[in-house]
Amino acid sequence: MYQFLKARQGVLAQIEQACQQAQRNVSEVQLLAVSKTHPSSALNVMYESGQRAFGENYLQEALQKISDLKALDIEWHFIGHVQRNKTKLLAENFAWVHGVDRLIIAQRLSQQRPEQLAPINICIQVNIDHQDSKDGCHPDEVLALVNDIIQLPNIHLRGLMVIPAPNHTQAFTDAKQLFEKVRENYPSLTTWDTLSMGMSGDLLDAIQAGSTMVRIGTALFGQRDYQ
Numbered sequence: 001m002y003q004f005l006k007a008r009q010g011v012l013a014q015i016e017q018a019c020q021q022a023q024r025n026v027s028e029v030q031l032l033a034v035s036k037t038h039p040s041s042a043l044n045v046m047y048e049s050g051q052r053a054f055g056e057n058y059l060q061e062a063l064q065k066i067s068d069l070k071a072l073d074i075e076w077h078f079i080g081h082v083q084r085n086k087t088k089l090l091a092e093n094f095a096w097v098h099g100v101d102r103l104i105i106a107q108r109l110s111q112q113r114p115e116q117l118a119p120i121n122i123c124i125q126v127n128i129d130h131q132d133s134k135d136g137c138h139p140d141e142v143l144a145l146v147n148d149i150i151q152l153p154n155i156h157l158r159g160l161m162v163i164p165a166p167n168h169t170q171a172f173t174d175a176k177q178l179f180e181k182v183r184e185n186y187p188s189l190t191t192w193d194t195l196s197m198g199m200s201g202d203l204l205d206a207i208q209a210g211s212t213m214v215r216i217g218t219a220l221f222g223q224r225d226y227q
């Protein structure tokens with residue numbers, strides 16, 4: 001318990017320091033706790049230390065935890081790769097989906113979002129530094145995708161999500177530029193407020209460049225064991 005509380009306080013202090021350096025208000029940067037591979041009991045302890053937003057990558061694993069922890073007021077974010085045949089379960093169980101990189105995924109999430117739930121929050125994942133292996137749309141496709149996605153009824157389009165290669169600081173600046181370009185082109189898109197970037201190893205650079213949501217796993221929960 002104490003160990004997780006300390007870890008969370010340490011990460012929050014890092015965020016605060018990065019905000020100070022960047023002359024940003026600390027309230028502009030949210031902490032998303034990335035809990036993949038960690039048991040429900042670990043999330044429960046992190047929750048008790050004040051954390052409310054949790055990010056998961058693997059659907060089956062996430063659904064188990066959502067069921068285990070349904071008594072808690074958790075905001076669930078899906079940050080993994082989105083497969084087309086998994087959109088229904090995402091629409092039914094998550095508040096946010098960060099990895100939307102093509103229109104069909106947004107269309108299905110909108111169609112499959114249960115009526116009694118608020119619109120689902122999504123970010124467009126961009127392959128900002130052109131990595132061969134990475135998911136995400138091409139930066140040149142973003143404006144057209146925004147244009148199509150904002151027509152959909154049950155979606156709140158929140159912003160962009162990027163996972164640059166390690167030590168690729170320029171990619172954060174490029175992502176911020178693209179984020180602002182969308183804002184300039186769609187001034188009436190009031191939900192456009194989220195730049196999801198920065199992990200345990202690079203949160204300072206990400207915040208310096210303009211991140212509004214850092215996705216932190218290792219620095220909160222320790223090393224992951226994939227066995």
Ligand SMILES: *Cc1c(COP(=O)(O)O)cnc(C)c1O
Pocket residue numbers: 034036057079080163199200201215216217218219
């Ligand atoms: C696992 C993961 C993270 C967290 O990474 P850490 O280095 O453990 O902080 C963040 N974002 C995504 C998309 C991830 O898959």
